[in-house]
Amino acid sequence: MKKFFSQIAERANFLGQQPQVKRWIAMVLAGFILLGTNANVVRGENQVQRLEDIAHQQDSVRPKTTREWYGEARETENAPLERAKRIAEESGAAIQEFGSMYPDTAKSSTTP
Numbered sequence: 001m002k003k004f005f006s007q008i009a010e011r012a013n014f015l016g017q018q019p020q021v022k023r024w025i026a027m028v029l030a031g032f033i034l035l036g037t038n039a040n041v042v043r044g045e046n047q048v049q050r051l052e053d054i055a056h057q058q059d060s061v062r063p064k065t066t067r068e069w070y071g072e073a074r075e076t077e078n079a080p081l082e083r084a085k086r087i088a089e090e091s092g093a094a095i096q097e098f099g100s101m102y103p104d105t106a107k108s109s110t111t112p
Helices: 002-016 019-036 045-055 066-075 080-101 103-110
Strands: none
Touching: none
């Protein structure tokens, strides 16, 4: 009986050393990982809308997406003073929003 298990182990070791068997085992393991993983993927316009909703959870007027920044830049393209004024207002709003979200961090970063 001991000889029988020894022969099985020897054959398994021999088969495991061959490149074709190694590739097959790697493909099987990769398949188990890929098929066993639950990927909750949202695609298309639904994903864009979901990301915009997340970005605008707080009712802030300042732009938060690149599309909004470019749109605002086009609106104030020929008025540099108006653009600078908006940037200053939005920076103030961003700092205020940061302070409300992370009060301890805001205190420690502004207090000497």
